[in-house]
Amino acid sequence: MxxxxxxxxxxxxxxxxxxxxxxxxxxxxxxxxxxxxxxxxxxxxxxxxxxxxxxxxxxxxxxxxxxxxxxxxxxxxxxxxxxxxxxxxxxxxxxxxxxxxxxxxxxxxxxxxxxxxxxxxxxxxxxxxxxxxxxxxxxxxxxxxxxxxxVSTPWGAVAGTGRAEPARPAGVWGVGGLGAHAVQLLRLLGAAPIVAVDPLEQARARALEFGADVAFDPADPEFGDRVLAATGGAGLDVAYDMAGVGAVRSQALRCLGRNGRLVLVGLTPEPLSVKNSIGLSVRGLRVLGHYGxxxxxxxxxxxxxxxxxxxxxxxxxxxxxxxxxxxxxxxxxxxxxxxxxxxxxx
Structure with missing residues (x-):
């Protein structure tokens, strides 16, 4: 065969x-x-x-x-x-x-x-x-x-590791094979607002089609302000790195609100680094690995x-x-x- x-x-x-x-x-x-x-x-x-x-x-x-x-x-x-x-x-x-x-x-x-x-x-x-x-x-x-x-990997991340909740803001970085389903499943669970982030215009359009409330370009100079506005100034409750990219993780961490969680779903051999961990401690942020x-x-x-x-x-x-x-x-x-x-x- x-x-x-x-x-x-x-x-x-x-x-x-x-x-x-x-x-x-x-x-x-x-x-x-x-x-x-x-x-x-x-x-x-x-x-x-x-x-x-x-x-x-x-x-x-x-x-x-x-x-x-x-x-x-x-x-x-x-x-x-x-x-x-x-x-x-x-x-x-x-x-x-x-x-x-x-x-x-x-x-x-x-x-x-x-x-x-x-x-x-x-x-x-x-x-x-x-x-x-x-x-x-x-x-x-x-x-x-x-x-x-x-489908099941983002489900495990959304419903399990990240503990997304109804009426709580969630972000998805990378709206490809995993991220598109993460958006869809967050919608199914009632997370709100759902913020999708992707550098590709067609991927952002897909995110909106799959149920995101807003979709942003990570290179937008006003990106941080846009996320804050979308979440009523609170920041994200949970963010999902579906891309496995170092820059994504740094940006997602900055978008988390108090006690927020960053879930690493996309696999990469890149090192994980936090430039200044004081904010991580003061705001009670957590970085969680996820597989399968x-x-x-x-x-x-x-x-x-x-x-x-x-x-x-x-x-x-x-x-x-x-x-x-x-x-x-x-x-x-x-x-x-x-x-x-x-x-x-x-």
Missing amino acids: LAGRLNPSAGTFEMKQVPVPEPGPGEVRIQVRAAGVCLSDVHLIDGSLSPAHLTAQEVTLGHEVAGEIDVVGPDVPEQWQPGTRVTLAAGERCGVCAQCTRFREPCLAVRTRGVDYDGGWAEYALATHHTLVAIPDSLPFEQAAIVPDA SKPGDVERLVELTRYGRLDLSRSISGTMPLAEAPAAVRALIDKTGDPIRLILVP
Whole structure:
């Protein structure tokens, strides 16, 4: 089968023919119908991110995957049958750390699909049964594929780590694949006002379409005054860095009100620095790291789509054949067409 393979030590990514995998105990084989292209995939390819737990020389990329169960291995619960439509959790517990062996949350060494073990940029992919999430017929594979990261990661940041609240001001820096959904989810939770920040005019327009109350250019000389005006002089209750950029974090910190929280969602190897931490202490500000989502979040979000509370139809910027994965990566790097999510289709 065709698969997009990354060799982290050699720094190479290429499309290769590899054997079709066979499911072992507790596993199923998925016929992949859609796989998302994420900025994290780009960072893995350019070497700015590295797998933490990869034991093989190569790995198939792709942590946003949806498809149909093709073959069921031994010891899989009967509810999972061939033909069942599913999306796959973006990672799983290691099973061996102190938390896992004591059945506690969270796992101390979560393995990420398409990073630490083979993902879904392929015609077929393996998945342990506890990472399967059934999807309704009303949810297209292209939309279902992005729920386990592009949607669930901002959900975890908005509803969990950042504790956004109704009628409290929230800011989102970077209205791309993660940020667009953060805006949408903040709207769903009732945060107000929602301040979106992006240097691209088309991204700011998208933010307003997705539910932001205002959208600002971070280079605007009156940026700080505009944020204060939008929040009635109070500053933001919580700010989300969805871009993973040092300058974003510095600017977002300055926009926080008393006891405000900055949540770091976008991944970057850049150092985190605070020029003057006195204000951080005096105003009781907090900087919080965030990664992924909690167990059950993907199921919850799928249910929101089922009942029409969450519309992901605007999130799919285009589809491309799996064989054109390198071109999809370049399009994301170059922001060709200002994509939210590009989808690979085997």
